[in-house]
Amino acid sequence: MYLTKYFLPILKENPSExxxxxxxxxxxxxxxxxxxxxxxxxLPLGLKVLKKIEQIVVEEQIAAGHIPILxxxxxPSELWKESGRLDDYGKEMLRVExxxxxxxxxxxxxxxxxxxxxxxxxxxYKDLPKTLFHIQWKFRDEVRPRxxxxxxxxxxxxxGYSFDMDKDSAIHAYNRHMITYLRTYExxxxxxxxxxxDTGPIGGDYSHEFLVLAETGESQVFxxxxxxxxxxxxxxxxYSDQQDVADIVKKxxxxxxxxxxxxxxxxxxxxxxxxxxxxxxxEVGQIFYFxxxxxxxxxxxxxxxxxxxxxxxxxSHGIGVSRLVGALIEANHDELGIIWPASxxxxxxxxxxxxxxxxxxxxACSQLYEDLILSGFDILYDDRHERVGVKFATxxxxxxxxxxxxxxxxxxxGFLELKFRADGIRRRIPLGExxxxxxxxLRA
RNA sequence: CGGGGCGUGGCGCAGCCUGGUAGCGCGACGGUUUUGGGUACCGUAGGUCGUGAGUUCGAAUCUCGCCGCCCCGACCA
Numbered sequence: 001m002y003l004t005k006y007f008l009p010i011l012k013e014n015p016s017e018x019x020x021x022x023x024x025x026x027x028x029x030x031x032x033x034x035x036x037x038x039x040x041x042x043l044p045l046g047l048k049v050l051k052k053i054e055q056i057v058v059e060e061q062i063a064a065g066h067i068p069i070l071x072x073x074x075x076p077s078e079l080w081k082e083s084g085r086l087d088d089y090g091k092e093m094l095r096v097e098x099x100x101x102x103x104x105x106x107x108x109x110x111x112x113x114x115x116x117x118x119x120x121x122x123x124x125y126k127d128l129p130k131t132l133f134h135i136q137w138k139f140r141d142e143v144r145p146r147x148x149x150x151x152x153x154x155x156x157x158x159x160g161y162s163f164d165m166d167k168d169s170a171i172h173a174y175n176r177h178m179i180t181y182l183r184t185y186e187x188x189x190x191x192x193x194x195x196x197x198d199t200g201p202i203g204g205d206y207s208h209e210f211l212v213l214a215e216t217g218e219s220q221v222f223x224x225x226x227x228x229x230x231x232x233x234x235x236x237x238x239y240s241d242q243q244d245v246a247d248i249v250k251k252x253x254x255x256x257x258x259x260x261x262x263x264x265x266x267x268x269x270x271x272x273x274x275x276x277x278x279x280x281x282x283e284v285g286q287i288f289y290f291x292x293x294x295x296x297x298x299x300x301x302x303x304x305x306x307x308x309x310x311x312x313x314x315x316s317h318g319i320g321v322s323r324l325v326g327a328l329i330e331a332n333h334d335e336l337g338i339i340w341p342a343s344x345x346x347x348x349x350x351x352x353x354x355x356x357x358x359x360x361x362x363x364a365c366s367q368l369y370e371d372l373i374l375s376g377f378d379i380l381y382d383d384r385h386e387r388v389g390v391k392f393a394t395x396x397x398x399x400x401x402x403x404x405x406x407x408x409x410x411x412x413x414g415f416l417e418l419k420f421r422a423d424g425i426r427r428r429i430p431l432g433e434x435x436x437x438x439x440x441x442l443r444a
Numbered sequence: 445c446g447g448g449g450c451g452u453g454g455c456g457c458a459g460c461c462u463g464g465u466a467g468c469g470c471g472a473c474g475g476u477u478u479u480g481g482g483u484a485c486c487g488u489a490g491g492u493c494g495u496g497a498g499u500u501c502g503a504a505u506c507u508c509g510c511c512g513c514c515c516c517g518a519c520c521a
Contacts, residue, residue: 012470012482013456017514037513091445092520109521143445143519150521157521209521218520283521320521357478387483394482407480417480 001347003382007044009033010394020216022329023148025338029398031325038145038153045398046325048346050156053324054135056187056343057158060180064239066131066160071113073137077103079112083297092140106139111294111316114161118312119300125165128302128312131173133160135321147216150282150326157322162315165302167291170313172242174206174289175249177317179239181210181285182232182252184319189341190331192284193227194252198261206289206315209259211281214330219283222263224255225275259283282327289315338399339422347380348372349442350400352392354407356385364416364431365406368438375439396421402442 009030017034018024026032031046042050058068077095080086094106107113114132122130135158145153162173178194185192190212197209211221230252238244256271258264259281268276294300295311302312332339340346349372353365365381372379380400382391388407395403405417410428418441419426429437 009454010471011455015455016450016457019515034513138521140520144515144517146515155521159521286521318521323521354480355478385478387479387481389479389481390483392481396481405480409480 001378001380003380003384006380008398009043010397018148020147020150020330021333022150022216022326025329025333025397026148026326029338032149038142038151040149040152040154045346049325049328049340049344050322052344052346053188053321053328054156054158057135057184057319057321060184060187061131061133061158061160063183064131064176064180064237066133066180068134069114069117069132070134071107071110071117071136073107073139074104075107075110075113077105079116079298080105083112083115083294085112092142094139094141107136108138108140109316109318110134110136110159111161111314112298115294115298115300115314118161118163119295119298122163122302122312124303125305129162129164129169129173131160131162131176133158133317135159147218148326149322150330151218152322155320155322158319160317162317164313164315165304167313170289170291170315171206172245174287174315174317175245176239177287177315178208178249178252179232179237179245181287181317181319183237185210185212185284186232187343188324188328189343190284190324190328191228193221193223193257193281195221195223195257195259195281196253196262197259197286208253208287209283210285211259212284212327212331213279214282214327215280216330217280217282219281220260220263220278221258221281222260222268222276222278223257224271225277227252227255227257230255282323282330283320284324284327285317285319287315287317333399336393337397340399340401342401345399345401346378347400348377349402349404349438350380350382350395351404351406352382352388352395354388354391354405356383358408361406361408361411364411368404368406368416372438372442377439377442404438 011028014024015027018027026046029045030043031049032040032042035041062068077086089108093108096104096106098104135156137154138157139154142151142153145151160177162170164170164173192210192212194208194210197207211217211219256267291313292311295314300312301309304310328341328344329338332341351365351368353361355361369379369381382395384391399421401421403419403421405419410416414431415428416431417426418429418438429441
């Protein structure tokens with residue numbers, strides 16, 4: 001993408017409404033624009049990141065055998081009357097009336113809808129287990145939205161719903177989700193710790209939430225340092241192996257890790273003092289097992305092998321996709337701007353032309369651009385007629401991991417410069433034939 | 445929802461106390477500048493000062509209502 005043809009509305013100054021760093025950087029780098037309190041438009045750069053996160057989330061769900069669907073944002077209130085949540089949910093639920101005077105609502109979550117889908121089409125244990133998920137915009141009319149997309153009213157979220165014939169199988173679904181989530185966060189380059197959670201308004205008695213440690217987090221968390229050393233790495237997961245999956249989950253949930261809601265001072269004090277840690281955390285996901293709460297009230301029964309009818313066992317599992325954009329920035333930035341992890345960066349590299357208008361340099365830049373695009377990279381080419389300082393500052397701000405710097409001085413000697421955003425280190429690289437050197441460096 | 449603050453061109457702000465129909469910086473746009481770390485010069489466009497009512501000869505400035513936005517708290521993915 002040639003920058004002069006793109007839409008990247010950079011702000012030089014901090015908008016006064018943004019207090020925390022991720023919110024500021026998202027506004028300044030032209031990722032989002034506020035539409036009203038807690039509601040945002042996603043501009044090109046922000047949308048690319050949002051979609052990349054979404055893609056990773058989807059891939060990990062599919063890898064575990066979970067099935068994508070898409071449910072609507074506007075839901076009929078009748079289903080919520082059935083489950084009993086129409087009154088329970090309170091003012092957080094945005095209610096609207098259609099032209100016929102029928103009460104509708106903008107979904108804050110989808111248990112009712114998915115249960116309705118399930119009960120009309122599935123009625124036998126033979127069709128189980130099944131996990132349906134979707135990634136859709138949700139709306140919760142927060143009293144006080146804040147922190148930009150991290151606590152908006154409208155938010156993009158993956159929510160998955162598991163259906164199983166018995167509790168054993170449902171717990172396996174729960175465990176499976178925990179691993180898919182851990183994998184997802186690892187791919188995003190985030191350290192997210194699973195913590196024993198309160199079940200909140202959705203109800204149930206089995207729940208973990210995932211927290212990214214960051215000073216601006218909204219929750220106080222307490223944990224055993226040993227939990228931060230755990231990671232899945234590249235190990236292969238066989239999701240059908242119930243025992244193996246349970247063992248992995250056990251390893252990750254064994255060490256003490258709780259938010260202030262479930263914190264138990266006595267248990268915490270049993271951890272050796274040098275491993276006893278407390279910090280702030282951003283919640284980026286939560287998983288629940290809640291049994292038959294909805295299947296019971298909504299009549300989602302299945303026929304068991306012995307012919308008995310019984311309410312299906314359910315769980316729900318959510319990852320805040322739009323919130324993750326903010327969380328990622330909270331975890332990856334410096335005083336100059338954002339530093340994107342390679343997995344979600346809006347562009348793989350940017351070509352900075354130090355002397356726009358110079359025929360040689362322009363030719364070299366376009367050639368590099370073509371070569372790198374052909375090699376499969378997503379490249380931004382800063383071809384603006386701007387001072388170099390402006391270009392460097394802009395690219396540091398938007399946080400593209402690699403900056404390919406091309407100027408007449410180095411070019412005359414057959415070199416260009418490659419700068420890594422994260423550490424600022426620049427390397428002089430021979431232009432060579434084509435862009436082999438670059439491709440190698442970018443893939444490293 | 446309780447407490448506090450703010451609403452003046454795209455962004456950041458001044459002017460308001462001591463009423464006399466708007467100003468600065470950045471940005472945008474058009475030129476010149478060909479630049480190795482937030483750009484130099486010239487020029488142009490853009491605001492009925494959130495909104496409604498009131499006071500007054502006259503309101504961005506004073507009074508009241510309403511709306512919006514931000515911060516702290518309670519709440520929340």
